[in-house]
Amino acid sequence: MTTAADVSAADVPTPPRIARGTGLDRAFEILCFSAATFLLTALGGIVISLAIGGWPAFEAFGFGFFTSSNWDPVQEIYGAAGAVTGTLVTATLALLFALPLAFGIAIFLVELCPPILRRTIGTAVELLAGIPSIVYGMWGLFVFAPWFAKHVQMPIMMSVEPGSFWEKITAGVPNGAGILSASIILAIMILPFIAATTRELLLTIPPQVRESAYGLGSTTFEVITKVSLPYIRTGAIGAVMLGLGRALGETMAVTFIIGNSHGFPTSIFASGSTIASTIANEFAEATDRLHSASLIALGLVLFVITFAVLALARLLIGRQVHA
């Protein structure tokens, strides 16, 4: 016989707690507790130090700090709009490129991959995630950019009609560096993260669910789009947000290849800057107070944006998946 108490106990998987002792037990618990609290303090410290350090910039420019794209260290005028736009544009473009590819890879690994290749390709994707940002930056600048300029930028810029809308958004110096190149490198960087998380999510789908769809005569395409993806929808959105969070805060690779010019990006081939690349380029050399305060204020803006995105991602993914 199953009683009500049995059922509720079975519903809660939490293992029974072991009785707490005294003395050393208590000391050990406090030690562990302090370490956990230290992490909380570190995150709090980041917010507080950025807020205090950036305050002079907010005070000097007020709301204009966010609306002006004029970043002029000589005249000590700082506006964040150019860098913020650059950050949002590159991250969004990167996400657009990476998303279909990442889902394709995840689906390939779960549904299509010959078992003999599965481990190799899985490891390759993991290694792509492990390559340091600065290596992506060097590769982007010295290998990808020249290729991109010759085989993509030049043909496109030659073929667009003069005076058209397309000419406007593809204007720029065809040297391979710029907003679009940065977005493509970012896309390659976040690809493995989204793919790995989506793959783990796909593996959480009970086999019966997919098998019944196949049993009804569905094609793989139909199983994926009508059964699997709807099943993991929430988590998949979380995985995408996690990728977005990484793209927003990525520093070195972007610094190498975005061209580092201030102001609004006007075309996809134009050079630009992101919040992270501006800080990386200028902070060590920022000598006057307002310049470094403005850079720290930029950092606070980046923190707020990424915190919102990452927090949402974590809430959507939940804990069942390693990400």
Added chain:
Amino acid sequence: MTVATGPRLSRRISEGVFLVFCWIATLVAVLALAAILWSLLSQGIGGLDLNIFTKSTPAPGSEGGLLNAILGSLMMCAVAMVAAVIVGILAGTWLSEFARDSYYGKVIRFLNDVLLSAPSILVGLFVYYILVAPLKGFSGFAGAVALALIAAPVITRTTEDVLRLQPVALREASVALGAPMWRTILAVIWKAARAGMLTGALLAFARISGETAPLLFTALNNQFLSLDLTKPTANLPVVIFNFALSAYDDWRRLAWAGAMLIAATVLTVTVVARILAREPNRS
């Protein structure tokens, strides 16, 4: 309208297009990895000679290596890892063994996950603000603190995950033998989970050994060989950054050699960590 054959054909076409797309997507990722590794090898191998490990970073035009940067990176990573392993393992243990489903535990777990993927350059700004500016000087020590702050959340997360995988019966058996909680954790749970914990530490090391952004304005750089972590300290990522963007060919050559060294280290450590993670007591 071909009612009978139309849908079937369109289904077959969409299926075909879809499958081809998945293959292409995977091919793109594998090709990207291959292209990057190939560039590293072809560009890096030329700069790789004994001088790299025996001489310090040169002035433009003269002969030199990366000895000071390699040593600086190793020292900073070592200090950072010691600190991060202590904090991370204790915090992970707290989350797994003590906090369980408490509200505070959930908050810490959530914030740790956020810290895990927070932009590393902000960690650099933070350390600049609390260590570099008040002490009026860049230092290798500040760089190590920044790296530790990046590594600690990784270790916390993996430690919690592997400790949670240990069966309750193991804990009960230890307690039944009369061991207090702390002995149970130290001698039984940690021991059972050690491969997983080592994996976490290796992944954290792989993560920080290539980190550049948090070192730009904490450790800065140093042209000379120095073992003093209270001074600006040379490190591979920042040297690569500076040399790669310079106009001198021999500096760029060193940057490629350095990039290859870092990538080789990170990828080797990642692969070792994955192999360790496949051991039975992790799964």
